[in-house]
Amino acid sequence: MANKRALVLSGGGAKGAFTAGVVKYLMVELGLRFDIVVGTSTGALIAPLVASQDIANLIHFYENVEQQDILTNRPDLLAFLFSDALNDTKPLERLIKKFFGDRRRYERLLQSSTEIFVTVVNMQTGEIGYGNQHRDSKPVLLKKILASASVPVMMPPVKIGKHQYVDGGVKEIAPLSKAIDEGATHIVSVILSPDSEHRESIRKEFTSSMDILKRTLELLTDEIVDNDLKIAMVYSEAIRYFYHIKTNAKEKLGLPDSQIRKLFTGLENPFQGKRILGITTIRPDEELMDSSLNFDPDKMREMVDKGYKKAKEVVSQEITQGTGFFEPVNG
Amino acid sequence: MISRKHLFPIFRIVFLLSILLFLAACEHSPEIDPGPLAGFSEKVTALVTTTVRGQLRDNPPKQTLLAAQLPSFEKTVTMNQLMDDLKGIDPLKNLAYLIEADIMFELQKPEHHYERSNFNSSEVQRQLVSAILAGMKKALAQLKGGKDGK
DSSP states (O other), X not given: OOOOEEEEEOOOGGGHHHHHHHHXXXXXXXXXXXXXXXXXXXXHHHHHHHHTTOHHHHHHHHXXXXXXXXXXXXXXXXXXXXXXXXXXXXXXXXXXXXXXXXXXXXXXXXXXXXXXXXXXEETTTOOEEEEOTTTSOHHHHHHHHHHHTOOTTTSOOEEETTEEEEEGGGTOSSOHHHHHHTTOSEEEEEOSSOOGGGOOOOOSOOXXXXXXXXXXXXXHHHHHHHHHHHHHHHHHHHHHHHHHHHHHHHHTSOXXXXXXXXXXXXXXXXXXXXXXXXXXXXXXXXOOOSOTTOOOHHHHHHHHHHHHHHHHHHHHHHHHHTOOTTSOOOO | OOOHHHHHHHHHHHHHHHHHXXXXXXXXXXXXXXXXOOSHHHHHHHHHHHHHHHHHTTOHHHHHHHHHHHHHHTTOOSHHXXXXXXXXXXXXXXXXXXXXXXXXXXXXXXXXXXXXHTTXXXXXXXXXXXXXXHHHHHHHHHHHTOGGGO
């Protein structure tokens, strides 16, 4: 079975500029190609451009986009009481059509050997779903990309058929489990917040309910990301552990393959067909910005450069450790 | 019945209102920016801008060095000549290799078949030199926070 390399892109709004820098390093400088790209929210906007190798447009988008290109404000109180969101996403919808709906660009996406999956959450069933260029029609995929980027309450849900869909980040910010399900053997995961060791505690006292709500959402978001990563890591370690047990049984106890297989018959193997997984995580060392909806071109250019630098640092560490994950693949 | 005399001011109001409505509609549907880049040169410029900016960020001496070399780079005719000149300046040598990687990445795509097939022609070479120089200038402007950086 051939190796399958996946790129998992987490949500984070404007912080997606960091991902653009990471992708530029991995694909343009290192020449890496991916078999699968799974993206949530801002990652869902990046995934089709990665699959079509349109890195120039990816960085052009994240270096120049401004808030009015994404959403327009609705009057706060009226919107809160009488509509489905505080903002309107018509500009983002137009932008998605312009970047991905163009016939030639969409054709490239269909012909690409990279499979994309964009995560969405169904508001009615509560289930997580995925948009894919081969399983969905063009209008549905474009809607799912928009839905994946639609942060609930801030942006309206997207109606597809009878159901409403929102940002996949509600349930899965870093969708590593989808990459595992699709048979990935090496996952490069880009996460747009620092790990728990690098998170700064907040010294101020929270006095307003809005501040408390904002902080609570931040904590919940961090928890979802941590769990997404933890589940993938545990999964990967478990497969590795079983592999070592089988190897020891063969080499140290001298058991033949047939007897080793017998040990596992009758048991439901949750790792059937799955292989040892390598996970490389690229994430910033500090918070990139306070609000993920702050589309400031200067800050976003800085984030692109930070992403590039961080990716280079992580890859060179892995090359030194000899993980073998970053040997160039001709694509 | 309304007379013609009374109808005229009503038409005038309706006409003015429709112009106002049209202007209001224009204001609420601004031209989308950024639109996607389509051409080879634009894409090369975008990649080079990011590369130069990323490499020279937090390094004002290198920024000054590159800015000082720009007038002489403007005189180069081919991409190779420009890259050789850049490689000749030791602190900027690595930048030249990265720019070459940007161009090769863009050039290998099926949609740039024309540029690939006519790579050595003066037309494509001129296009490449000016795209690279545009990227360098844009990056330097962005690092300075100037208006040209947009």
